[in-house]
Amino acid sequence: MKTTGNASASTSKTGGRLTGKDLINVGIFTAIYFVVVFAVACLGFIPILMAAICGIIPLIAGIPYMLFLTRARKFGMTTILGLLTGIIMFITGMGYFSIATGLVFGLIADLIWKSGSYASASRAILSHGVFSCWIIGNFLPFLITANTYLPTVRAQYGDAYVNELMTYLQPEMYPVLLVACFATGIIGGFIGRAILKKHFVRAGIA
Amino acid sequence: MRLDPRTKMVMLFAVSTVLLLGGNGGAMFAVRTAMLLFPFGLLAISGRMHAAGLMLAAYLGSYALAAFAAPTLEGIANAITVATATVVSRFVPTLALAYFVFATTTVSEFMAAMGRMRIPDWIAIPLSVLFRFFPTLGQEARAINAAMRMRNITPISRGASYVENCLVPLMSCAVSIGEDLSAAALARGLGAPWPRTNTGSVGFALVDAVVIAVSLAATAALALSLAFPEAIAW
Numbered sequence: 001m002k003t004t005g006n007a008s009a010s011t012s013k014t015g016g017r018l019t020g021k022d023l024i025n026v027g028i029f030t031a032i033y034f035v036v037v038f039a040v041a042c043l044g045f046i047p048i049l050m051a052a053i054c055g056i057i058p059l060i061a062g063i064p065y066m067l068f069l070t071r072a073r074k075f076g077m078t079t080i081l082g083l084l085t086g087i088i089m090f091i092t093g094m095g096y097f098s099i100a101t102g103l104v105f106g107l108i109a110d111l112i113w114k115s116g117s118y119a120s121a122s123r124a125i126l127s128h129g130v131f132s133c134w135i136i137g138n139f140l141p142f143l144i145t146a147n148t149y150l151p152t153v154r155a156q157y158g159d160a161y162v163n164e165l166m167t168y169l170q171p172e173m174y175p176v177l178l179v180a181c182f183a184t185g186i187i188g189g190f191i192g193r194a195i196l197k198k199h200f201v202r203a204g205i206a
Numbered sequence: 207m208r209l210d211p212r213t214k215m216v217m218l219f220a221v222s223t224v225l226l227l228g229g230n231g232g233a234m235f236a237v238r239t240a241m242l243l244f245p246f247g248l249l250a251i252s253g254r255m256h257a258a259g260l261m262l263a264a265y266l267g268s269y270a271l272a273a274f275a276a277p278t279l280e281g282i283a284n285a286i287t288v289a290t291a292t293v294v295s296r297f298v299p300t301l302a303l304a305y306f307v308f309a310t311t312t313v314s315e316f317m318a319a320m321g322r323m324r325i326p327d328w329i330a331i332p333l334s335v336l337f338r339f340f341p342t343l344g345q346e347a348r349a350i351n352a353a354m355r356m357r358n359i360t361p362i363s364r365g366a367s368y369v370e371n372c373l374v375p376l377m378s379c380a381v382s383i384g385e386d387l388s389a390a391a392l393a394r395g396l397g398a399p400w401p402r403t404n405t406g407s408v409g410f411a412l413v414d415a416v417v418i419a420v421s422l423a424a425t426a427a428l429a430l431s432l433a434f435p436e437a438i439a440w
Contacts, residue, residue, distance in 0.1 A: 023332050024384060027331065027333065028381075035343060
């Protein structure tokens with residue numbers, strides 16, 4: 001991503017320790033990122049769409065993520081973004097697996113972004129593809145704690161719902177979901193970059 | 207009534223765990239129900255009767271929908287009704303608790319508690335900004351929505367580009383608010399090379415002990431029922 005004069009004024013220099021300002025930026029972008037994820041996840045009310053939100057979230061979440069990367073010019077910021085997203089998912093009741101997936105995929109995304117010296121457009125898009133894989137953490141409770149979780153659901157809501165849900169959440173579906181996250185993450189990266197160029201660079205805030 | 211932020215964290219952990227993993231049998235049903243009603247009770251005690259009532263109504267309504275309406279429906283209608291009810295009844299209690307935690311904790315108290323727990327700055331600062339920022343973001347979103355309605359820009363008239371119409375102004379103003387926030391925080395000594403002092407006072411009282419005891423008891427009951435399913439299945 002091309003650095004404009006304005007961007008270097010609003011962000012600190014590449015590399016070095018994280019300053020208070022960097023950490024505040026991470027907090028702000030986590031908030032925006034979460035709002036986007038939460039708004040899209042509300043579509044997951046319908047069981048057919050529940051698995052599909054995997055593919056819809058990254059399409060839109062790419063917009064805040066790409067703007068975030070223009071401010072994340074130090075190692076660690078993307079990792080913290082992933083970790084915090086996981087923590088909020090936990091607070092809002094999506095289980096704690098997202099904390100682990102957020103941390104792991106955030107770290108890999110961070111390394112990818114770092115490898116492009118925090119300036120490569122293609123690395124930014126790849127980084128969003130990897131980062132988006134954290135969403136799989138929201139589905140892991142169905143897989144890992146299924147033995148304790150499913151009988152509860154079955155007793156409360158009957159077989160029809162569980163069967164409907166489980167046709168989409170078979171164990172062999174998880175690699176597919178992961179690939180879907182990654183692929184739509186890449187597409188979302190392109191969308192985010194296009195929006196960035198169209199609005200934010202022009203307005204001088206990217 | 208004031209709870210220590212650390213107590214609230216223990217409570218968040220206990221409620222999320224118990225509601226996520228559930229557990230079976232009559233005893234666990236009682237524990238789960240207790241943990242479900244816990245957040246609504248706290249909201250009511252802290253003086254947010256309106257929100258507590260509204261959320262409890264949403265919870266009971268969706269539960270009743272799943273229990274009474276679902277068996278009479280067939281096929282896809284059944285699946286949609288049950289799914290909506292499940293999602294609402296699963297997330298409303300944790301959302302109520304999250305609302306309680308956000309609404310009753312000041313940034314100052316939160317930072318003080320984080321400091322006492324020796325949580326490093328790189329996680330405490332973004333988290334406190336996050337808490338501070340949600341209400342602001344909500345206000346901005348409402349203002350943007352109003353502006354868009356005035357110009358007749360709706361999801362129906364714009365389709366997918368409605369997302370762009372709303373998200374771009376939201377992000378632009380979030381960025382500029384962020385700049386202000388950084389300046390304010392730096393002026394208050396954030397990022398100084400020595401530890402900050404804090405005006406928020408935190409400490410444990412009797413009510414904290416009670417809440418922590420209840421949270422731990424519920425988590426222990428869950429662990430017991432998972433480890434020995436027969437032991438307390440009555």
